[in-house]
Each structure stands twice: as C-alpha cells, then as structure tokens.
Amino acid sequence: MSRRRRVHDALAPDLDATLASIIGASVLLTVVAGLVQVRYGAYGMSLETAVRALFDRAVWTNPDVLATIVLGQRGAAALGLTADLGTLSDATILVWTSRLPRVLVAGFVGLNLAVSGAVFQAITRNELASPYILGVSSGAGVAVVFTLLFSLGAYLLPLAAVVGGTAAFLLVYAIAWRGGTTPVRLVLAGVVVGTIFNSLQTGLFYFIDSNGVMRTAVAWLAGSLTGVGWPEARIVAVPTLLVVPAALVSARQLDVLLLGERAARSLGMRVEHMRFGLSALAIVAASAAVAVAGLVGFVGLVVPHVVRTFVGSDYRQLMAGCLFAGPALVVVADVFARLALPGTQIPVGVVTGLLGGPYFLLLLRRTDSFTEF
C-alpha cells in the first residue's frame, strides 16, 4: 500500500450521513455569519458590494497585493513582493484588512478550542472537561494581568498568555505525578493550580488603577476579538496547521484511551507517554486560541459535547465534526459580539457564555442519564 494511501486512510474518517450534515450545517453557518460580519458595521455596504469586495480581482489576481494584505508590508517585502494598497477601493480595503481577518481569526479560535476540549474530555474521561481544565486559563490569566499591570508592552500579551498557560499545565502535571498520573489526579491538580493562580490574578487586579488597562484586562480574561487583524490571523494559523492533522491522527489513540487505562495498556499503549503527548497537543491548540482571543469560555466544552450527541463517541468522527462546528460557533458568536449593541462591542467570550449556559440548561432538562462516556 502506498504511503499516500495510508496517510489518507488514517486522516479521513468514515463520512456517514450524520457527520456530513454536521459539517454541511457548520460550513453554511460559518459562511452566512461571515458574510454578515463582512457586510455590516460602522461603514455599511450592500451585500453585493461586500461580495464584490471579497472576490475583488484586484486582490485575487495580484500576488503582490494579496501577500501585502495577508503577510503585512514587511512580511511581503521579505518575499520580494510589494504593493500599494491605496489603489484598491474603500470597500475592498475595509473588507480585506479589517473584517475578513476577524472572521478568519474567529474560525481558527473556534477550531482550536473545540479540538482542545475534545482531547481533554477523553484524557480526563469527563465529558464536561474544557480546554482550561489543566490550568491553562489561570496560568494565562495571571501572566496577562501581570504583563498589563507592569506595562510590559501589549505586543507581549500573546506570548505571555502562552508561556503562562504552558507553565501552569507543566505545574499541574508535576503536582499530579506520582510514578504516573491518573485522570482524577490530573483534574485535582488542575483545581489546585487554578485556585492559587486565580487568587493571584484577583490580587493583581486590585493594583490596576487605570480604567483603560482594567478594560483591556477584562477583555482578555473574557475573551475578545475586538481589533484583531492579519497579525493575529498569522499567529493562530501556524499552530493550527499542526493541530489539525495531529488531531485527526490522534483520534484512534483517544478512542483506545477511552477504554480505560488498564485496557489501553494491555492493548499495547504506553499510556503515560500518550497522555502527555495528547495533553501537549491540546495545550498547543488552547494556547493558540488564547494568544489571539484571550480566554473565550464554553466553546471547548460545548462544541465537542454537541457533536458527540450526534455522532457518538467515536473520536474519528467527533474530531472531524469539531473541526467544523468549532469555527461555526465562534464566528456566529462574534457576529453578536460585534454587532448586537450599536456603537460598542462586547467580548465574544461573553456571548459564548450566554449561549453555552442555556445549552446545558436544556441538556439538564431533557436528559435523564449521562452515560455516553
């Protein structure tokens, strides 16, 4: 069997009708919400203008222009490509430099959070686990507030979030380790680290005296996409290129891990190696999202949960569903975050929380037993 065929078989899940309709619906939602996002705003335009701007041939047929927009002036210049964007129409400039990248970032954020949540739900054998269960949110939160408090520079925020989140995750692992780990010990260690770091974060908050800094901090902690552009899209795109194939390849490992530690071991899995590797993947995914959008809540919890209710707990299907449903949720939520209140924007994390809460209320009312896992 050729190498290519092998990779294809490992990456492509069996596409059944349910999964296909989840993917179809997600793509549709993403496209519609994306169009709304591109069309509406302080500078209004007709749908036709918006679509024309999106498919503007001045951009698509011109690598110099495209590279300058996507990679930035400096990035494009490094490739030897330069262009003057002033020649483009106003609508095209607005769509391409401001509104489209925000939709893309929202999509990437949703994808990474959904994958991360799905992985953590399998590792902890808890279908209510979120990407933040092993301390990422609290670690990133402290680092971000610290950076803001001491005015270390706003450009450092993504880096601070990733470093803080990863440090907290490693600390959790160190605390949970006693000749090995167990899901319960990992979760408990996550609670320990989370509690301490959240206290630190609250303590740091107390010393912020500028209103503007406070607002930035809150936006970060709630998760916001206000003002994101191509630089953020580039930051999140790079890890995503790694996360997507890794998530699809990991699906079978997650399925085996879900049989329980002893069963996985007797089937020949090096459980500790695998669990650490998979956690690391989930942390990379979560960090990528946190770095550009802050701590957007509920996405990583709700998306795998919703997809699971349709496709069951086969991770090859679940992962594929998450790759599409995650972006759909965040892109839609961001439409509300940006356009719901005229004249101002709210953090997208607030919207996902407002959507996620009622979903679980509904679930609580309609389900008698939670035995899917």
Place this chain on the structure above:
Amino acid sequence: MPEIPLLSTDRAQTTDETDTEPLEDAALLASDIELGYGEEIVVDCEHLVIPDGRVTALVGPNGSGKSTLLKGLSAELSPESGTVLLHGRDVHERSVPALARELGLLDQENDAPGGLTVDDLVTHGRYPHRGFLDPLSEDDYAAIDRAIDLAGIDHLRETALAELSGGQKQLAFIAMALAQDTDVLLLDEPTTYLDLHHQLRVMEVIRTLNDERDVTVCVVLHDLQQATRFAEYLVALEDGAVYDWGPPEEVVTEQLLADVFDVDASVRHDPDGDPHIVPRRAIE
C-alpha cells in the same frame, strides 16, 4: 529454561502419588516473586508455572492475591523481587506494544463508551499490530472476523455496547482480547456477575480458543466447580502463596476446601474422575 516440575513439591497435605510428572514447557514462569502495593506484599510465591498450550485456572478465596498475581504476570506490576518469564524472557524486557502482541489481558471490569459498536470495540483489539498511521490491513480484518465468530456474537456486530446485556458485553470484550491474537491470554474473573448461560458461553469460548488455536489461557475463577470443569490445571492460592497445583482431580480435595476456602465439603468423583464438590457448611 529452568526445570520446574509440573507438580509442586511443597504441598501442604500428604498425597500418595509421586511428584515427578514429565516436564512441560512453561508459557509463563514466575520464580520467587514478591508482588505488592507500596510496603504491603500481597503475593509471595516461590514458583508458578502456567503450562504452554493449556487452560489453567487460578482459584482461591477473596483476597488470596489472584488479581495481584495476574498483574504481576502481565507486567502491570513490577515484582519487588523475583522474575516473571514469558516464553523464557522476562516480561519487563519487552516494550509495552511488543508484550501486547504476545500476551493479552482482560480485566475483571471493563468500561467503554456506550455508543461504541461491537465491531468498533473488537477493532481496538488490533491496536498493538498497527502502526501510528496504519489503516486496517487484510490481516486485521481477518483477525476481527475470527474473533467475533469465535465469541459467537456475529449478530451483534453493529449493535452499540449500551444496548447489550452484561453477558453479551463480556463476550464483546473477550472478542476484543481475541482479536489481539496473542499466544497467551490472561482473564480476570470473566464469568463473575454473568448469568449461568453466559458463564457457560464464556467458558466454552475459552475452551474452543485453546482447542482450535492452541492459545495458553490463564483464567481467574471464583467458582471452584467451574474451574474443575473447564481447566486442565488448577493453581490454588492461599494468602498470596501457592497452596497446591496440578490437574483438578488431584488438587480438588476435601482438605483443600477446608484449608483454603474454609468450607466443609465432600468431594465425590464421577466415573470419569471429575471431582464434584458438595459444600456442607462454612468453617469458622
């Protein structure tokens, strides 16, 4: 390979036969092992042989160390001292995947997502034979079909585990272990909690597996009568040590029931020589 007689020499009761049966190959051979959790030593056993190509039953009362011994044999637990040899090589020398291709282990209690179908579950049995990116090969499909066929659950292939009865579920897990295609299979109380019909089904699958594919089976059983019926060899454990072992008709005696199980019972032998246990009362 060290020469260990098939019959133990340190038996607690006096028997009239001589302890010099012909030697046989050992699939698993444990010598001087001490197994425990932390400070506490649960199993302390001088030597134990699981003969190659036979069905061996580990019997003993609750807390006699049967499950711990199984963990030691499957390298899940490292012995404090002593060695466990699988086909002559230390089990701990093998990598986890390599061991899983030679030795299968099915736990007493198994749990899997309820949405999984029997087919999906049995497919996981091929895990140790597949590389990270390998799709299922012809061999894998053949092994899965054989396992499902042997377990007699063909009609349940597409059924979700959540919809199965306890007995059917156990057969599905056994099929998963069968798909692993190992020479040695360890089973921890596979019949506990099952109704009589499924207990017999499970034991028949084990017998067939041994007869047709020559797989060495070591099975922990709660029910001594069942052990005498299905196993060719019994190993009786008492307080973490081997009390006696050999063919059932020799091991199962009134003395064993009194010493090991604290049961006053009469043991009768039917014309074929198979022992029948009639328990009378518990000994205080």
